[in-house]
Amino acid sequence: MAREYERQQLTEPVAVKHVLNGKTVSPQPHYELNEADFVRLQGGPSKLSGFANLLAGGVVGYAITLYPKLEVLMMGGPSEFTKGEVRTVLAGGGVTLLLYVVGRYLPNDRQRVMKKISGYFAK
Amino acid sequence: MTNQFPPRAAAPVIKRDSLPESYVPYRELVFCTNRLIDVSVIMDYHSVVPLLVGRGPVPQVWLQAPTNAQGTDFRRLVTASVSMQAGVQVKADANGLSVLVAGQRLLHVRGISQESAEVDLLDLRPIGLEVHGDDRSLHVANIELAFNTVEGGGGLLTLG
Numbered sequence: 001m002a003r004e005y006e007r008q009q010l011t012e013p014v015a016v017k018h019v020l021n022g023k024t025v026s027p028q029p030h031y032e033l034n035e036a037d038f039v040r041l042q043g044g045p046s047k048l049s050g051f052a053n054l055l056a057g058g059v060v061g062y063a064i065t066l067y068p069k070l071e072v073l074m075m076g077g078p079s080e081f082t083k084g085e086v087r088t089v090l091a092g093g094g095v096t097l098l099l100y101v102v103g104r105y106l107p108n109d110r111q112r113v114m115k116k117i118s119g120y121f122a123k
Numbered sequence: 124m125t126n127q128f129p130p131r132a133a134a135p136v137i138k139r140d141s142l143p144e145s146y147v148p149y150r151e152l153v154f155c156t157n158r159l160i161d162v163s164v165i166m167d168y169h170s171v172v173p174l175l176v177g178r179g180p181v182p183q184v185w186l187q188a189p190t191n192a193q194g195t196d197f198r199r200l201v202t203a204s205v206s207m208q209a210g211v212q213v214k215a216d217a218n219g220l221s222v223l224v225a226g227q228r229l230l231h232v233r234g235i236s237q238e239s240a241e242v243d244l245l246d247l248r249p250i251g252l253e254v255h256g257d258d259r260s261l262h263v264a265n266i267e268l269a270f271n272t273v274e275g276g277g278g279l280l281t282l283g
Binding site (some may be wrong): 005016 | 168191200208249251252263266268273277280
């Protein structure tokens with residue numbers, strides 16, 4: 001039953017309990033994220049760039065083992081690199097780079113969702 | 124890099140004992156039909172002051188809202204009729220000032236004279252407080268107030 005105060009001279013403030021309705025300040029409407037999109041986001045970066053990272057690790061690791069031969073070359077000695085070693089490093093580097101580029105620019109689900117979210121908040 | 128900039132401090136919460144220096148209450152404020160004469164604080168929630176309407180070239184409004192469902196913390200939405208947050212708009216019109224949140228009008232103040240003004244539309248429900256009214260009456264939770272008069276003292280409402 002509602003209490004009413006009408007045409008009264010109030011001498012002290014009217015005390016009212018339970019005025020909070022549970023809503024809180026979020027002036028910007030929330031972005032509605034559905035579960036499918038959430039799963040896509042959780043998937044992380046594309047599998048391709050993950051594989052590129054893995055390959056890059058291998059190539060760099062291999063290149064480091066060739067350092068003693070590089071040192072000889074830097075000291076003015078004759079090159080001890082075999083053709084196979086050079087080809088491995090160059091080919092590995094090339095494929096890694098290619099995978100990075102493709103992984104970066106090939107549209108994937110995660111990027112599509114991220115783009116949608118960025119667009120929403122840029123408004 | 125030795126040091127990072129500290130995060131920008133949020134405006135302090137306005138409480139009954141820490142009203143803004145630039146706030147000058149109206150001699151008479153009609154608050155959804157209720158006449159407040161020489162009233163400094165219209166209402167408070169555990170000493171936090173959610174709304175102030177003060178004198179100025181255009182009415183000066185301060186608005187704060189709870190940031191959690193328990194009401195343990197409040198955030199400034201409007202300071203001296205300037206929006207403090209994205210999504211909160213303060214619009215002046217021919218006879219007063221409106222505050223809108225996400226496009227919804229929460230408040231309209233009509234300046235009557237240097238000494239008096241009228242709040243003829245109020246709806247704090249979207250920001251967490253069951254307080255709303257218009258030019259017919261004021262509703263606070265299950266209580267209705269209309270055409271009452273308050274002079275000085277502790278204000279119109281104590282919310283809990």
